[in-house]
């Protein structure tokens with residue numbers, strides 16, 4: 250079983266869809282789990298109402314994208330189970346192990362009033378993984394250390410108190426396109442970027458999508474070529490067009506005479522790719538009863554799958 254997550258740290262953007270969500274919908278097995286990690290979005294300054302609405306929006310998008318509803322779950326719906334398991338795992342983890350996490354050091358560096366949860370959230374992530382008994386966790390480089398911690402804590406618990414947890418391993422995710430920011434192609438498109446000019450959000454109106462793509466930063470050259478290293482803005486447009494039309498970016502080089510024509514083709518392709526997704530998501534967001542049904546069913550399945558591990562672990566470590 251594989252477990253993948255997405256944090257509601259902002260509106261879902263084109264890169265999340267082309268690089269991850271679309272692949273999840275295509276490759277996900279019925280036993281896998283896609284997790285909206287809203288508790289992880291509380292470790293730095295956040296707005297509660299906004300977070301709640303972003304989590305609901307993500308749930309609607311994952312379902313609209315065709316991910317089987319029985320594999321989707323919102324993390325805070327498992328707050329009781331995860332809270333309890335996090336405590337057990339914190340009693341299995343040393344302070345030094347948590348403080349060594351690179352993500353913590355990077356995010357806490359130079360900040361005042363750092364939330365304790367920023368230090369402990371990797372342990373919550375370990376609980377996410379171990380509660381469900383996930384064997385494989387597809388993660389990028391930045392999260393590998395946390396999966397390593399999950400392996401360490403699972404082994405330590407199993408050998409100290411008794412065999413409860415599957416020891417997970419980090420696997421390289423099957424990824425689609427890597428999408429760059431349209432106004433700064435040296436960085437990747439991200440949902441938490443403050444300046445939204447270069448970020449296409451999945452629920453942006455078609456006119457806005459077109460405007461953002463027309464304003465995409467390219468370069469002074471007028472010849473269209475696919476050179477990601479030296480001409481990242483132009484390569485990004487070709488990559489996006491290729492991902493939306495299921496083709497190779499190199500094959501698209503000769504099809505457009507000018508940057509203007511290429512941008513129009515990219516805008517058309519993105520608008521058409523997002524149209525059905527946007528329509529389905531909007532319809533779901535207008536049907537809160539249906540979303541609540543999906544959400545409750547996902548939570549019930551995840552709880553059922555994990556409950557026995559939590560109970561065994563609690564008993565073995567000396568609780569009830």
Ligand code: ATP
Nearest residue numbers: 256258264265268269426427428437438439440441
């Ligand atoms: P944040 O700014 O909060 O880190 P993000 O947009 O980077 O947000 P994540 O929640 O970190 O999104 O990642 C969710 C999934 O989307 C991951 O599988 C990640 O690899 C993928 N992803 C994120 N950004 C891109 C991108 N620009 N291109 C392709 N895939 C992406």
Ligand code: MG
Nearest residue numbers: 391439440441
């Ligand atoms: Mg990210």
